[in-house]
Amino acid sequence: MPMPAMPEVLAAYLAYEVGQNRRPSTLSRRLAAIQYAHQHAGHEPPTTAECVRATLRGIRRTLGSARNRKAPSTAGLARAMARATPDSLVGLRNRAILLLGFAGALRRSELVALNVADIEPADGGLRVNIRRSKTDQEGEGTVIAIAAGITDCPAKALMTWLGAAGITEGPVFRPINKAGTVSKVRLTDRSVANIVKLCAGRIGLDARTFSGHSLRSGFLTSAAANGASIFKMMDVSRHKSIDNLRTYVRDAELFKNHAGMGLL
Numbered sequence: 001m002p003m004p005a006m007p008e009v010l011a012a013y014l015a016y017e018v019g020q021n022r023r024p025s026t027l028s029r030r031l032a033a034i035q036y037a038h039q040h041a042g043h044e045p046p047t048t049a050e051c052v053r054a055t056l057r058g059i060r061r062t063l064g065s066a067r068n069r070k071a072p073s074t075a076g077l078a079r080a081m082a083r084a085t086p087d088s089l090v091g092l093r094n095r096a097i098l099l100l101g102f103a104g105a106l107r108r109s110e111l112v113a114l115n116v117a118d119i120e121p122a123d124g125g126l127r128v129n130i131r132r133s134k135t136d137q138e139g140e141g142t143v144i145a146i147a148a149g150i151t152d153c154p155a156k157a158l159m160t161w162l163g164a165a166g167i168t169e170g171p172v173f174r175p176i177n178k179a180g181t182v183s184k185v186r187l188t189d190r191s192v193a194n195i196v197k198l199c200a201g202r203i204g205l206d207a208r209t210f211s212g213h214s215l216r217s218g219f220l221t222s223a224a225a226n227g228a229s230i231f232k233m234m235d236v237s238r239h240k241s242i243d244n245l246r247t248y249v250r251d252a253e254l255f256k257n258h259a260g261m262g263l264l
Helices: 007-019 024-040 050-063 075-083 089-103 108-113 154-165 189-202 213-225 230-237 242-252
Strands: 119-122 125-130 142-147
Touching: 007 024, 007 050, 024 050, 075 089, 075 189, 075 213, 089 108, 089 142, 089 154, 089 189, 089 213, 108 189, 119 154, 125 154, 142 154, 142 230, 189 213, 213 230, 213 242, 230 242
Parallel strands: none
Antiparallel strands: 119 125, 125 142
C-alpha cells in the first residue's frame, strides 16, 4: 500500500480482507502496523479517519471480536504430555521443550531463541536469561527462575537433552533429521507449536485446540488455581500489566465462591 494512504482506500482494503476470511484481530494488528509506518515516515495516519474506524466497527459487529483462544496445557496435561514422549533423541528434546516452556511460561519465540549460555544451573532449579521478548523489543533482557520439579523436573529434562545431543554451545533447541543428526541451527517457533500439538494428540487430546501458547497459558492458569500471588506470576510471565493476567485468574477461579453455589 503506497504512502500516504487515503482513508477511503484503507477502508476498502479492510472490506476486501474480510472477504478473504481475515479475523477482526488480524485486521487490528495490520492497522496498527500501517499506523506505525505512516507515523515513522512523518505522515498523518489514515487509521484515525472516521470512515476507517466505522468500517472496523462494522466488521466487529458482524463477525465479533472474541479471540480464538487455544486450550491451556495445565500442569497435569503438561506432565502427561512430557511423560508420553519416547526416550529417543527427538523425545528428549520435546520433553525438555514441554517442561521448560511450561515452567517458565515461555513464548514459543523465547524458547527457540535460547542459547546454552542463557542457562545457568542454580539451587532450586535454573536461571534463564530471556534476551529479548514480545514486551522487551529493546532487548534489555531479563532473568527468570525455573523451579525444579518434584516429579517432572524441567532442569533435569533440559540437561538430559543437551547431554544426549552433545550440545555445549549455541542454540538449545534444534531440528533432528531422520538419521538422528542434530542440526547446528535453531528450531523455528512454528516447530514448537507443532510439537505441542503432536504431544497433545499422543495423549488423546484434540491437537487442533492446542498451540505453542498453550504452555504459557497453562502455567498461568495452573498457578492461579494453585493460589499463587499475581505478582509472583508476573515475575515469571513478565507481563507488564495486571489486566493482561486477569483472564487466566478468572478462568482458574470461575467456580470458586460462585454466587449460585448451593442455591439449587
